[in-house]
Amino acid sequence: MENIDQRTVLTEEQDGAVARAIELGKRQIQQEIATGRIPPTVTDFATLHDFVDANEFGGLCEDEGEWNRLFPRTSAAEGDVFCEAANRVQDALSQWLSTSAERNALLVEKLIEDALNAACLSVQDGLKVSAGDVAGVFFSGSQKEAFQAMFARYVLCEISWMAQDEGD
Structure with a gap:
């Protein structure tokens, strides 16, 4: 053997x-x-x-x-x-x-980008702004990084809660 x-x-x-x-x-x-x-x-x-x-x-x-x-x-x-x-x-x-939380890296990245785009669109629609120039400038550099970091924590929190619900 x-x-x-x-x-x-x-x-x-x-x-x-x-x-x-x-x-x-x-x-x-x-x-x-x-x-x-x-x-x-x-x-x-x-x-x-x-x-x-x-x-x-x-x-x-x-x-x-x-x-x-x-x-x-x-x-x-x-x-x-x-x-x-x-x-x-x-x-x-x-x-x-x-x-590894890395398994969800692309999902988190996609969800963050979708969230940022949806938030900006909501503001632009509400203000009847036809161009996204201000959003593009505002959400660059440290502003975008701060948004991404905050939403990454949120997405990972949701995934954690999903995992807990599946364990019940």
């Missing part, structure tokens, strides 16, 4: 592919959260399967590309190496999901 602590040794090129797949997977998850396909409260890889085909994150299922080239599956041993590498990617993504 194989020792579970013993890991398959990958080549340097395979290790590089795993690292790139992890970074790609993070970006893909962020995009899916930002578009609403994945809730911002998901904190483990297994739960992603409730919303998307999570096995595709990181490019692991692409027919063409480096994973197909670096991890051929023409024998059981090669299949085992592929599975080990894929598990490393998925374990890293699961760890990242559980510990």
Whole structure:
């Protein structure tokens, strides 16, 4: 029986592919959260399967590309190496999901921009202002940064409350 602590040794090129797949997977998850396909409260890889085909994150299922080239599956041993590498990617993504608010970075950024635009539009409509020049100037530099920081805290607070509601 194989020792579970013993890991398959990958080549340097395979290790590089795993690292790139992890970074790609993070970006893909962020995009899916930002578009609403994945809730911002998901904190483990297994739960992603409730919303998307999570096995595709990181490019692991692409027919063409480096994973197909670096991890051929023409024998059981090669299949085992592929599975080990894929598990490393998925374990890293699961760890990242559980510990990083970065998973929601694109969503938070989008919501803040939408909130700023909606607030400015409301003021402009109420004042019957036809151009957004003043808003563009006013919400630049430190003013925009202050708004973004305040709304980021608010969005993260809402996500935290969502997570608590799901836990009940």
